[in-house]
Amino acid sequence: MTTQQLHEQILLKKSFLCVGLDVDLTKIPEHLLETEDPIFEFNKVIIDATHDLAIAYKPNTAFYEAYGIKGWLSLQKTINYINEKYPDIFTIADAKRGDIGNTSSMYAKAFFEDLKFDSVTVAPYMGKDSVEPFLAFENKHTIMLALTSNEGAFDFQTLITNGTELYKQVLETSKTWKNSENLMYVVGATKAEYFTEIRKIVPDSFLLVPGVGAQGGSLSEVCKYGMNNKIGLLINSSRAIIYASKGTDFAEKAREEALKMQQEMEEIMSLKFKV
Amino acid sequence: MTTQQLHEQILLKKSFLCVGLDVDLTKIPEHLLETEDPIFEFNKVIIDATHDLAIAYKPNTAFYEAYGIKGWLSLQKTINYINEKYPDIFTIADAKRGDIGNTSSMYAKAFFEDLKFDSVTVAPYMGKDSVEPFLAFENKHTIMLALTSNEGAFDFQTLITNGTELYKQVLETSKTWKNSENLMYVVGATKAEYFTEIRKIVPDSFLLVPGVGAQGGSLSEVCKYGMNNKIGLLINSSRAIIYASKGTDFAEKAREEALKMQQEMEEIMSLKFKV
Numbered sequence: 001m002t003t004q005q006l007h008e009q010i011l012l013k014k015s016f017l018c019v020g021l022d023v024d025l026t027k028i029p030e031h032l033l034e035t036e037d038p039i040f041e042f043n044k045v046i047i048d049a050t051h052d053l054a055i056a057y058k059p060n061t062a063f064y065e066a067y068g069i070k071g072w073l074s075l076q077k078t079i080n081y082i083n084e085k086y087p088d089i090f091t092i093a094d095a096k097r098g099d100i101g102n103t104s105s106m107y108a109k110a111f112f113e114d115l116k117f118d119s120v121t122v123a124p125y126m127g128k129d130s131v132e133p134f135l136a137f138e139n140k141h142t143i144m145l146a147l148t149s150n151e152g153a154f155d156f157q158t159l160i161t162n163g164t165e166l167y168k169q170v171l172e173t174s175k176t177w178k179n180s181e182n183l184m185y186v187v188g189a190t191k192a193e194y195f196t197e198i199r200k201i202v203p204d205s206f207l208l209v210p211g212v213g214a215q216g217g218s219l220s221e222v223c224k225y226g227m228n229n230k231i232g233l234l235i236n237s238s239r240a241i242i243y244a245s246k247g248t249d250f251a252e253k254a255r256e257e258a259l260k261m262q263q264e265m266e267e268i269m270s271l272k273f274k275v
Numbered sequence: 276m277t278t279q280q281l282h283e284q285i286l287l288k289k290s291f292l293c294v295g296l297d298v299d300l301t302k303i304p305e306h307l308l309e310t311e312d313p314i315f316e317f318n319k320v321i322i323d324a325t326h327d328l329a330i331a332y333k334p335n336t337a338f339y340e341a342y343g344i345k346g347w348l349s350l351q352k353t354i355n356y357i358n359e360k361y362p363d364i365f366t367i368a369d370a371k372r373g374d375i376g377n378t379s380s381m382y383a384k385a386f387f388e389d390l391k392f393d394s395v396t397v398a399p400y401m402g403k404d405s406v407e408p409f410l411a412f413e414n415k416h417t418i419m420l421a422l423t424s425n426e427g428a429f430d431f432q433t434l435i436t437n438g439t440e441l442y443k444q445v446l447e448t449s450k451t452w453k454n455s456e457n458l459m460y461v462v463g464a465t466k467a468e469y470f471t472e473i474r475k476i477v478p479d480s481f482l483l484v485p486g487v488g489a490q491g492g493s494l495s496e497v498c499k500y501g502m503n504n505k506i507g508l509l510i511n512s513s514r515a516i517i518y519a520s521k522g523t524d525f526a527e528k529a530r531e532e533a534l535k536m537q538q539e540m541e542e543i544m545s546l547k548f549k550v
Contacts, residue, residue, distance in 0.1 A: 022378070062374055062381035068389040072347045096374055098398060099337055100425040100485075103297070106337035114343040123373060123398045125420055127427020145400055150375040152402020155448055161434040161441065173430055210375075 001118045002139055003206060006090050007230050009055045014266040016231050017258060018056035018092065018208065019046065020238025021078065022063045027243050029250050039067070039074035044081055046242050049251040051086050053262040056234055058092040058208075079115050090234075092208065093117040096145065098126050104133040112140045119143055121186060121208070124170045128177050135179035141206075142183055146171055146198070149188025149211030171201045184208055187226070189217025189235070195225035206232050212261075213240035219261065223268045231269070237261060276393045277414055278481060281365050282505050284330045289541040291506050292533060293331035293367065293483065294321065295513025296353065297338045302518050304525050314342070314349035319356055321517050324526040326361050328537040331509055333367035333483075354390050365509075367483065368392040371420065373401050379408040387415045394418050396461060396483070399445045403452050410454035416481075417458055421446055421473065424463025424486030446476045459483055462501070464492025464510070470500035481507050487536075488515030494536065498543045506544070512536060 010016050023039045032038045047057060059078055064071035082089050093115065097107040104122075111120040112134075119141035122131055134142040147157055147167040157167040164172075174183055187198055189211035198207070207226055211217035212235055219235060226233055237257070245253035285291050298314045307313045322332060334353055339346035357364050368390065372382040379397075386395040387409075394416035397406055409417040422432055422442040432442040439447075449458055462473055464486035473482070482501055486492035487510055494510060501508055512532075520528035 024381075060374070060378055060381075062372070062378045062385065065385035066381040066389065068385070069344065069347055069351060071385075072344055076344060094374075096398070096401075097337070097371065099335070099369075099371055100423070103335055103337045106299075106335075106341040110337065110340035110343070110346075114341065123371070123400050125398050125400045125431060126371075126423050126425060127430030127432070129425050129427040131427075148375070148401050150401060150404050152375075152404040152406075155402030156400060156441065156445060157402070159436040159441070159444065161436040166431065166434065166436065166441070169434065170431060 001090055003141070006055065006206070009088055009090070010231050013052065013055055013262070014269055015053055015055055015262040016233050016235055016265055017054045017261050018058050018234045018236040019050055019054045019241055019258065020094070020210070020236050021046065021057055021059040021242065022238045023242070024063060025067070027246065029246050029248060031248060037070070037074055037077065039064070039071065040077045040081075043074070043078045045251045046254050047082060047086070049255040050241065050258040051089065053255070053258040054089070056090040056092055057082055058094050058236055060094040060238075076115060079117060083116055091118045092143065093120040096121050096123050098123040098130045100126065101129040101133055104130050108134045108137060112137045119184065121145065124174070131174070132178050135177060135182045137182070140182065143208050144170070144174060144183060144185055146185040147187050147191055147194055149190045149215050149217065153188065153191070168197065168201060171198065175202070186210065188215075189219070189222045190215055192218060192221035192225055195222065199226065199228065203228055204230070204232070206234060208234045208236060210236045213237045219264055220268065227268075227272065235261070235265070276365055278416070281330065281481070284363055284365070285506050288327065288330055288537070289544055290328055290330055290537040291508050291510055291540055292329045292536050293333050293509045293511040294325055294329045294516055294533065295369070295485070295511050296321065296332055296334040296517065297513045298517070299338060300342070302521065304521050304523060306523060312345070312349055312352065314339070314346065315352045315356075318349070318353045320526045321529050322357060322361070324530040325516065325533040326364065328530070328533040329364070331365040331367055332357055333369050333511055335369040351390060354392060358391055366393045367418065368395040371396050371398050373398040373405045375401065376404040376408055379405050383409045383412060387412045394459065396420065399449070406449070407453050410452060410457045412457070415457065418483050419445070419449060419458055419460055421460040422462050422466055422469055424465045424490050424492065428463065428466070443472065443476060446473065450477070461485065464494070464497045465490055467493060467496035467500055470497065474501065474503065478503055479505070479507070481509060483509045483511060485511045488512045494539055495543065502543075502547065510536070510540070
């Protein structure tokens with residue numbers, strides 16, 4: 001999917017909601033545990049219930065790897081289900097990978113070719129040659145960690161180096177990499193006041209924003225400081241939507257939560273763009 | 276495995292060699308491609324041929340994920356094979372993971388509990404709460420990227436912050452984390468002159484050292500500056516050993532290469548410790 005197509009989907013659905021599929025077997029409705037593949041069954045129902053309100057789904061690979069082969073199989077079935085049934089949905093493998101060049105190529109192959117995700121998240125610590133192998137894939141997107149939503153973000157990301165914070169240096173430097181137009185960035189919603197500065201460095205890039213909801217970030221604040229002329233935001237919500245209920249009404253409740261967010265997004269878009 | 280047991284294995288085998296199992300189907304002997312699980316068959320033969328010369332094996336997860344479910348199955352069979360047949364071997368999942376707290380816990384569960392590795396490599400960018408969930412596992416080890424062997428290491432890791440390089444700050448800060456005694460660090464062999472400074476910060480920690488061989492690092496230089504009183508080094512070699520031959524003699528040639536390294540290590544140990 002191109003960023004232009006992603007933008008069109010946002011306008012069409014009046015939504016820039018990404019639903020995080022971080023499925024923990026201890027948190028899903030009990031009646032699903034009797035099925036052959038509870039994680040996939042859960043995802044399928046959540047996706048069917050929210051696909052017209054969301055423009056992206058983001059399984060975090062950790063939650064699948066924790067269940068070994070069975071988990072990896074659930075991940076594969078989930079991405080196949082989305083790609084076949086909802087081809088206009090943007091898919092994100094939240095994997096936070098990164099390694100030396102030839103190894104990063106293998107990760108890119110895993111997520112772009114084998115699993116057929118539109119995008120994958122990567123970590124910047126190992127620098128240029130750890131990220132460029134991902135960028136080489138046409139119409140695929142590499143979402144690099146910049147300023148994350150967790151407390152530990154302040155350990156290293158905000159250290160001052162060359163007169164500026166490390167995460168800003170990461171943003172600046174990444175713009176010089178080959179095929180950098182295929183980059184997007186992770187910026188946590190819990191740090192809304194940082195978006196103004198970030199937009200000075202990467203005015204046009206899509207930002208994937210976790211941390212709204214359970215982690216305490218504010219949607220309106222993020223939009224106020226982070227939205228660009230083409231929206232440029234993918235706001236992720238995981239737990240607040242997928243675990244809205246643990247009962248047999250979990251799909252309905254998930255839809256209600258997604259709808260609330262979509263409506264808030266529609267209002268923000270109408271105020272800003274009169275759409 | 277405890278670090279004490281690891282040290283004992285080093286003394287017993289007169290080796291601190293780690294063999295990297297980065298298996299690429301395009302590089303292994305063709306006759307193996309006809310078997311049901313070529314990656315596992317290859318690993319099994321390599322392990323059997325080198326287990327008395329190496330103290331650790333390190334599959335890089337990227338090479339397994341690139342082959343999807345089949346790859347993950349090969350990884351599982353490989354770690355099970357080592358754990359069952361050679362329980363004294365130290366195992367490293369070279370995965371370079373890291374995420375917010377509850378997600379890092381899932382990764383820790385994946386590698387320590389599901390796959391039963393002794394250790395896993397992690398990336399530091401997301402800070403304390405992205406690493407501490409790994410450190411919580413008793414007798415398991417978390418090997419954090421400090422200064423990597425690739426060119427991109429100079430993009431961010433060596434930036435000056437608070438008057439010192441970022442990678443040194445990473446080392447210093449990590450020592451304050453809960454259960455930091457379970458930390459080891461990745462330091463590239465291509466940067467041997469940095470080891471003196473690193474040893475001032477983490478004198479007692481084990482360092483996992485990639486980059487000897489194919490990437491150009493020197494074993495004797497690394498030992499000169501990086502070895503401590505308990506050796507404290509795990510020197511990794513991947514391609515130089517496992518791809519020593521693409522013929523039917525690949526096991527024999529891999530053993531020859533591993534033996535060369537082990538003998539060099541034995542000599543270094545005898546000069547330094549008179550063992």
